[in-house]
Structure formats: structure tokens, C-alpha cells
Amino acid sequence: MTKDGPISFAVMLGSLRKASFNGIVARSLQGLAPDGVTIRMLGSVGALPIYDADIQADGFPAEVTAMADAVRAADGVILVSPEYNYSIPGGLKNAIDWLSRLPNQPFAGKPVALQTASMSPLGGVRCQYHLRQALVFLDARILNKPEVIIGAVHTKVDAAADTLTDETTRGFIKAQLEAFSAYARRHHG
Amino acid sequence: MTKDGPISFAVMLGSLRKASFNGIVARSLQGLAPDGVTIRMLGSVGALPIYDADIQADGFPAEVTAMADAVRAADGVILVSPEYNYSIPGGLKNAIDWLSRLPNQPFAGKPVALQTASMSPLGGVRCQYHLRQALVFLDARILNKPEVIIGAVHTKVDAAADTLTDETTRGFIKAQLEAFSAYARRHHG
């Protein structure tokens, strides 16, 4: 199935820090999106308890089901995250773990794009392939390219204005959002 | 430096479920350890908040510093974990992320062994190499072999007795604990 008309993406953010560089990137996405594409932030991954099957047995937390509903309602999900210890931040992985346990698993068949940013020149790249491996199990439809890997992110934002300012990086992200929009329309439903 | 005499290992458990198969494995370790080796469980990774640098800026949570102290005091750490979504459980990764931020980082130079268990024949193996990648950054001293990868774990425990019963698996674990004890003594300090 393909979809014409407006589409929406949900952003899951891997960092909780208020002044997070990845947060700045995430909040800059709407301004870089093609016409007809709405980009909304999901709730904080920090609002979820650590996954515990005993909690699940008593009922999924409201924050989990709300996040899952928002993922299901979106035409695609953009994961924007730092790399922690050469891998996925625990909080982001924990949110993915919770969502993965739901009936009508929300990532199944869902288009997903990845963006990582860090102050190092490597831009958090090591996180991306661990996320991809997790998303195989979830049967998400993961965009291959273009990859968004933002090194030296602290030099590419205006923190006071809460905006990504580096034109080259803005161009890369625009290109990814264009490609992801086409991909999400093509892989719809 | 090497160490003779008694040594102790701390176990970090990746699952919170009370009846967790990995928990049964973890609680069986003391009974499989060589003479002179004490094995203690660390506090639950579920007791930590999701990592947030803004929380850190206000001071590390007491659960984090307690876990870090216990890791520092141990002669080695054994990570016992299920695989969630082909990777590290978010809660376990979150605990590692917290510890990684401390001054006098507790995993630096620390001997570490890995054990994963799952009901699938694959025994959680995909989790192990993601853990290894994270531990490179932390500069832990990760035991290569023997690897402990327990498939079909539900057929290998007596849940009522809270014990790992499968003799072959008990033998593998004994062999790893022997090797890890020698490794930890040799790589001490």
C-alpha cells in the first residue's frame, strides 16, 4: 500500500538532558521537513519504568500504551539519539523493550529512520547498528540511506536558539527526511 | 598484580522478573564456584532511574553509588542477562550507563564475565557481543572463553527449587567460573 497526502512522523529521543544536543536536533526536524510532513515528539523515554515482566503482568503502564499508540498512529518513527558506551542508551532501549511486548506490536512494519549526534567526530555511529539489529527483531522497515551521523554536534547548533544551524548538516537531514517521506509513503500499511 | 587468597565476584542481573530464568542461573552461581570464591548479587538494575545528565548534575543517586562501590569492591563482575530484542536489556544497559559516568569509573580494569540464557536455542547470544562492545569503552577486562550461552533454559532449571539443574550446563558454568577466577586473580588491580 502507498499513501498520498499528509503524513506524520513520531520522534523518539534517546537523551533526557534538557539541553541535549540530540534534543536540539530533534526539535529542529519539523523545520527541515518536506511540505505535507508533520513531525511530533513522543513522550520522554525517561517516563517509563525499567522493563519488568511482573509489572507487565499487572498491566502495561499508561506511558507505555500512550507511546505505543503514538507510534502506531504515525506513518514513521525517527530515532534521534546519542551513543552511550558504544551502544544504545539504556533508556531508549528500555522504551523499545516495553513497546516490543505489546500485542499489535507498534514497530511491526513501521518505517524507521535513525539519527545520531555526538560531540566526537564519530557522531554516535556505533549506536546505529545496535539499533538496526534490535529493529530486525521488531520487523520495522528501516531506512538504509542517507544515514544521519552528526559529529562535533556542539559546533553545529545554536543552543540559545534551540536550533541546528550548520547548513551542511541541515542539508543532510533534509535529504534524509525527503527520502524517508518517500519511503514511508511507499511502505505504508 | 596478581591476587592469592579469597576473591569475590559481583553479579549484575539483566532481568527484573522475580521468577526470571536468568535470576535462577545467577542465584545458582555460588554453588558452582570454586573454593575461595564468593559470589554476591548486586542491587537490582530496576532501582535506578533512567540515566539523565541533569539528575547527575544534582548528584548521583544513592543506588548508583552503592552499585558502583560494590563493583569496585569486587574482584570481578559477572553479567547474567536475557537478550531483549537481539540486544542488551534496556535496564541493564542503563545501569552500565550510570556507572560509566562516575569518576573512578568502576568497570575500568575490572574483570568481567558474561552469561546469557533464554528459552530459545540461541541462548541470548546476540546480547553478548553488544555487551562486549560497551565494555570496550569502559576498559573492562572481558573474559573471552569459555562463553556461557544457555539455550532452552526453561528445560534446565527447577523453578520451584530456584536452581539450575542441567548437569551439562552446570559443568559449563563451573568451567567458566574456574577460568574467570584464574583470570581475575591474574588481572587484579
Add this chain to the structure above:
Amino acid sequence: MTKDGPISFAVMLGSLRKASFNGIVARSLQGLAPDGVTIRMLGSVGALPIYDADIQADGFPAEVTAMADAVRAADGVILVSPEYNYSIPGGLKNAIDWLSRLPNQPFAGKPVALQTASMSPLGGVRCQYHLRQALVFLDARILNKPEVIIGAVHTKVDAAADTLTDETTRGFIKAQLEAFSAYARRHHG
């Protein structure tokens, strides 16, 4: 674009050994394929020299261009391979490396499915995610599921008859070939 009517898949085999278990699996695929699906073996990855950009500068070897043409002509590629040293066999990776250098790169947009087999219970699974990572760069369209991971393969074949005999495994492969056929038709061109 979608494609109706007959389709064909090309199989790239990661092992050179004549009696290779993975070879038996590969040669069993046609018999497990849905109607309208032809499955052909590509030339041996052992016929290619080790990749050398200086050789490339003098012209791609004929074996490389022949393999690339066969990949381009196929509606999908099935990689069937053992795991060597917890990763991709060097020979298979070398073939992928050669193909990746061609203009009109043959894996770009190409549907790909993975199958690994080994005598161990783990079935070569560690090879699969390294292959997936390489295929991201190549922009292949990699089937997520069902995954084919054949453990204890020596108990599941009739070597004399050169056939995969285990009914459960045959069922898994049939299911993957069904899913892959639908996927390849849907992601055509």
C-alpha cells in the same frame, strides 16, 4: 514497482567445501520454492581474487562482472553461509566487496534474504548481523523475517542424497521463501 509472473533468485554460497552443509541447503532451495520461483546458484566466491584496487584499476575480473550481472538479473539474492570466527566468511565478504565497487552497484535496491547453518546449536547466527550491517551500506533491501538459522545442520541433511531432510527446517525455509517471494515482487525495481 511490483512484479507479477515468474521471478528468479540467485544464491551466493559462503562455503567452498564440496560437501558443505550450507551447500546442501543451497541446493535444496529450488525444491522448497513456491511455484513461479526459479533459484539459481551464482558462481563460486572462491573464483574471485582477493579484492585489490590495483586489479580493479586494470579492469574488473570477468568472474566479478559475471557474478554482478547474475545478481542484477535476479529478482532477489539469497545468501547461504556458515559463520567463520563469529562473522562473515572472508570469501563471501570478498565477493561482496568486489561487487560493491562496480558502477551500477548490483546490490542497490536488491531484495536479499539470509540463511546460515552450522553444526553448533547457534546455527551461524552471529554471521547474519554482520551481513546485515554490510548490506546497509550497499542499500540492499534485506528481508527481516522469518530468519533462517539452522543449528545442528549435520543432523538435518542426507549428505549422500545432497538434500536437506529435516521437515521442521524445510518448513522454515519454505516460509521464508514464500515471504521473500512476496517481498521481492513488492520491492521490485
Add this chain to the structure above:
Amino acid sequence: MTKDGPISFAVMLGSLRKASFNGIVARSLQGLAPDGVTIRMLGSVGALPIYDADIQADGFPAEVTAMADAVRAADGVILVSPEYNYSIPGGLKNAIDWLSRLPNQPFAGKPVALQTASMSPLGGVRCQYHLRQALVFLDARILNKPEVIIGAVHTKVDAAADTLTDETTRGFIKAQLEAFSAYARRHHG
């Protein structure tokens, strides 16, 4: 066991191209090594056939046994390599695959350090963790840190002089060779 006095390292190079940037890095290592450390290049990985167990059954090729002997004779191995398709170059992996099949497996217990270089800012980093995973199986003793990941390598060499010229990078490599020398002496035998 520890070793005092002179030690020697063997370099296995992942690229065959005569003007390879990684080759320039590899040939610059002796000039960056601490006193008492000799660094020798192993034979080309391009001299080995693609691994084939049927060839092995007829006897290991002379190039394989020669490379294995040189690895065994060295106090440590430095792998210097580009990243091909987000992973290990097939030729380098093929050499590792061959060596892994020998009795008295030459990487067992052998100290190993990794260096990757590429023209991209990411410096071939994706290759390093695939190499680490393979080396776990081989039971090599892999140096954690400092990691050598050389981005934009074409701006950091004098190709005509066949030398790595960038002072910052030379400093990183010196630091790694210092650390690796201490590590190899400490983990000897």
C-alpha cells in the same frame, strides 16, 4: 608471564593497494614505536587462496603456515585495515579464517591491537568491532584502549614520502604503541 627486553610486533594489513593509506600507516609504525620494539609486516593477505576446507584437507598452503609462524613468533599483532562495506575487508577476514584452522592456533592468547583508517571522518570504526567479535572466538588478547581510528587519512599522510605526517595522529599511535607494548609484555605467553 611477563617479558622484559626487546619485543616484536607483526602487522597484518587489510588493504592490497600499493598506495593504500593504511599501508602508509602500517609502514610508519616502526618510526613511532618505543625503544626495544621491532615492528615487522606480515606477508600480504592477498597471497592466500579463499579459504576452502577441501584445500585444507590436502595440506595448509605454505603462505598460511608462514603467516601463522610469523604470528606465533611475534609478541603481538597489529591489525591495520580499511573498512569495506561497514565491516572487515574480505581478504583480511580470509587470512584470519585460514589462521584460525591451524592446530596450535596462532591467535590464541596473542595480544592484538587494532588500527583503522579511511578518508571518511569515521575512520573505519565499523570494522573494529567486527574484528573484535572474531577475535573473541580466537581467544586473542585484544587491547581495549587507546583506540586508533584515523579519519580523513588522505589529509594526514605524505604519500610521496610514504609517511604518516599528521602530528596529532602520530601522537595517538605512539600512545597506543606504548600501551600495547606494556600490555604485550604483561600478557606474554
